[in-house]
Amino acid sequence: MDKKERWELTWTLTVIVLFAFVIVSTFPLDFVVGGVPSVISELNGVPSQKIIQTHITSYQYLFKINESGAILSNELGMPFYYNLIVAHPGEFLNISMTSADVTSNFYFADYADKVVTDQIVPGLVEYDVLPVPNITGAYAFLGGEYNGPWYSYQTGLLISLPYSGYFTSGNISKYISQTQIAYTSALKGDPYNPPIVQYTSVSNPTVILVGDQYGVFNKTIPGPTIVVNHGSTVTLSMYMPLPNDERNYLYNYSASGTPYPVTDIKIGVYAIWWNGTITLVSEQPIHYNTYQTFSFNSTAPAYVYGIITPVYYNYNPSNLSGTYGSLIGFDKGYIMGAWGVILVEGN
């Protein structure tokens, strides 16, 4: 073997040794990532009362979430939530995931706690375990795999809710601080958390949320997270301009291909209770170009506001999809864009 060949061999073997080191050192992690059933080992030693059995069904373009155990999902009498997960700090979500249509992904990007990303492939079941953040607050999760033109709207919130009572000011401060850091620095928190607006210095705040031409509040999906004091009378005023172009999921098409703004939907305020039940506070049919005002006394630990049920969308200008069918294509789906949460601070 000449000198040149020794160089070649040494170099190649060095590379192989380095790779072997990486493979061996990361080997244990391979069994707790990627949606495999063995992730259940992360729940070893966790008391059963701390575990929430969670099933996520992905649709174009939303998540439907069933919870049982420490939390029982119940949204206005239905046994599931749309784009919401409710849990308490220190609990664990034992998650299974399926898709109702195309390939999707569940992505929880909280770099301060744990990043979860699982591909949800039709025909398969994905598994994961998600520890609920110890700092109470609203944490974003989203569809991380492109699944159609309204993909960006598939965003939800995990609400880490106090077991009892309200969000403490100390916890709110930590939550805001962590979120602000995530906005400016990489790998520090959940950058997808909506902007947080505090009304805690006002005893009876008036909160104004203005929709834009894309059918979202304040240019964020979900809308801003509002913080108010416990026991205050909150006046929530929501304004949605008349949808008038194709960039708005509230601008729909009739079977004959005529565009129209969606009107058979409701906008309102809904209370989220400690056991996970969501109940109606107040709602109205949507009226565009009008401030729709809701007043309530903040007695629940959290609220969800806006249009909290999905809007069916069907793109069909000049009845092109109706006339030519799949030859030209379809663009349909269920979309939520104008919604957000209110956290109630108290001692």
Place this chain on the structure above:
Amino acid sequence: MSLKDLIMALFQLDKDWTTRIVMAMLVMSVVWGLLGVVDSLMVRIQETFWGTYGILPLTSQEYYAGITLHAERDLFGFAQQLIYAIFIYFTIKLLNLQPRAKWLLSLSFILINISMMFMEGPIVAYPTFNDNYFTATSWYYLSPIGLPDFSQYVASPLFFIGWIMLDAFTYLAGVWIVYHYYIASKQLKEKLPVPLVFFLMNTLLFMIGYSGVTAADIWDILAYYHVVGLDVIANQIAFWIFGHAIVYMAWLPAVGALYLLIPTLANKPLFSDRMGRISALLYLIFSNNVPIHHLYMVNLPVPIKILQEVLTYAVVVPSMMTFLNLWATVKGANVNFNVITAFTATSFAGAIAAGVTGIANATIAFDSIIHNSMWVPGHFHAMILLSIVPAAMAVLYFMIPMMSGRQWFSGKMAWTHFVGYVTGSILLIMGMELEGMEGLIRRAEIFPRIPSLIFAENLATVGAIIAQLATLVWFLNLVATLVKGRPVNLEGMSVGSLINTVAMSLDLSSSKLSFNNFKKIGKTMNSKALGTDWVLGIIGSLIIIASTFPLAFSGNTYDSFIWAWIILLTIGIILISYPVLKGAKSL
């Protein structure tokens, strides 16, 4: 100059038929490339406007169609067509062959360019102009998106038919190239030079890699019309056989170009000819059987994921061998700095910089953090923009004068192109990687309007615009060269002499040049029999086709079918790799 003269100059209609077809492929690849650049600009505009102003200038359909068509046009219409054109040209010119089967090459050329039109999907001109039915499936299509009854968003079947046409191009043109290597192998008295080994190996890689997507395409179109059902995960695994291999299909021509250019520009023989050949063999064996590393975050058996991790690392080994080989070749050489050298050096350095992030991505644990984030497009854009395209440019800078017999119109424009392109590409990639580190998912049209992301998006957009303007300068220089470039007699010159002669006109310092005589290959004997090596290659192809059946029957993959699939696929690849390369006098 009349229009006729312009067309004559652009398409080199006064040359032999191989040159004419190759030139037509080059022209069409540039056309698709520029259209793809416009698509990418639409994407950048949408993201920058959303981040900076909270405005979406385009509809979601237009934005996602922009992403889809940017990829289809730039990756296939431009890159693949350009790569094939280069392979075809050098196969004939360097092997000194009399080309055959003109009809096959002409048909292939037509197919790839029609496929690009089909992939666009329909544009409605009447009663109201509407391009919102453009295909919007992301760069590929992750089955079952776009299929009726599986997906709420349904793409036109033209998109899938376009894919099948692209598959047909790959095989017809691939067979044409391999056939000519076969003819050459019967006449050669010596081994093929390493760059040609890479060109042959890469053609085989295309044909093996496309087996997966061809199976997926046929399955999808049958499912589209409800002829058969669909096992989504099997379909996706089949697709990713291609989806990963495309990275190497696109990059290995650059490696082949580096094996040609670096010894030539350094005026030194390759450090290790044997290591170059072994690298080519290892690339071919390990590039096509790692689809599951794109599916690490899917509930598939952990042992097969770990096997894929090991096999993915294995494909890095020939890269490391190549880097040592090329670095050792150029070490101590007195290299003149010209545009060709500059692009060659950029391609070499860019491959290392971009490749490192690829190694990280191949690790299951790391992928669980960055999966689907902008980090991933950052990685492959770095690979494309800092390694693949620079190598292609280095080749084009000597290939255009070689084909047209004209020197580049302007050296200054060439340098403007280099500086602008590299600067812009680096800024674009930095922006994408910053977005990825911030956790931004790829294809995020509406994203948090936070300072770090707004900065990264704008940085990427500024970089893209600089790189695109620089590419426009290159395009203008190209047209001016074909029309008004100074005539130069390069006939009969060896490739090494030709490269250095062209490089001299693009030299920064105008220093004296050295020449490396990379001569055309000699020929002696002629045998018509199909040897054992080639027969084994054909058997390997049949085994690869057979491997799709256990994959299709693998259900949720927690069964023995998935292992039968990977074993058969690997055996098929090995049967093609070693015997065919040996039969073609490459090893």
